[in-house]
Amino acid sequence: MNGINFINPVPPSENNSGRRWVFISSLIISGITMYILFLGPTEGYIYYKLIQARRTAQNETAHGSAIAQKRSEKELQFSQKQHQYQKISNYKTTPKNPEPLLMSISKIINPSNIQSCSFTQRSFEINCLASHAQEAQKYIHQLAQLPELKEVTLVSLYKENNKLKTTIRGIIDKKKSRS
């Protein structure tokens, strides 16, 4: 014969354990809250004071001036380098830049065969090695095709160590030079 109970009450043991849980949780939460409220600002104030002292020390001692000087020197060096880079990039795009002409010449004559290549304002001289006379002729013919060069002539051709030492001169046409 089982008893009939219309309600499901919470057992007293569970009630007591719940009460204990609430008490301990309230204690812990209030302890943490008190710590945050009272000790947190104190720590923050100490941190703020330390930062201020550090700033003052930096400004008043030689260390701060040394850092400032180093910073300014770095900036100066950087700006100077920037200026030099700018000059180089500007020169690359000017008509005075001989790089495009040199690239064209190196496509015609193998750079390993070029002994010297000198340019003046209006003329140029190339000393190179050719294996035979037809090759030297080919060089002259191809150099004459370049729009920047005119009056390309063979100045000298003589044999040296089984190779033909070739000297080619001509005039640089400023108007047609590529920039």
Next chain:
Amino acid sequence: MIRKQSVHDAFTLIFSPTSILGAWLTKRSSSPQFIVQQLYQQKLNHLELEKLTIFNPTQIGSLITSWYKKSGKSMPLLAALYGPALEEHILLLHNAHPNSNQFPISHAPHWHWEYTYLYSVDHRHCFYLCGIKKSLIFQYQLMAILHQLPLAILTTERMALLHCYRFLFGSAFRAAQLATAMISHNNRIENLFSVDDLPRIVHIPSHVKITNQTALPLLAACGLFQAQG
């Protein structure tokens, strides 16, 4: 070796439409009898608990709270209801483990039904079935919450009497003996007890007055205490 005896207290309430009976009972492990520490009774003449509905929760609540606080102790509150608001039946079924569909109940959602096995006779099994409206249960729970009363049991008076009957026989209780007694009394649980049963179960101090009207509710109060375990 001196054994420390344990003492258990409980405050029991028997609600009926015409009266409320409250009893502070104590049981010591050294004695089989209950002790009535205090007995209170209040007649209800103004429909405060008509059809077991708490029409005057303030008066009922303050009455119970004043009785409870006079004890000065924290103990569980055990309550039993008696009245027309309850649907109670003693049924004979062929099934020893019936489900709710086999009982002749309305299955309305606002009713709460409970049943318990009593005895078996002639291949049929007798059950005590009781039903109560859920709103009534809620009312008593709310009243207990409002007045911070530790309500542990809410049952019917007849169920409490069955527990008392079982306690009366102790280890000699048998379902067959209950069957014989119930059949001889036309399944009326109130008639299972006689005048001599009360002093066997409970010790009544001289300052507590018992009348004929309070005898059966007091037996039910002892049954409630026993149901608590």
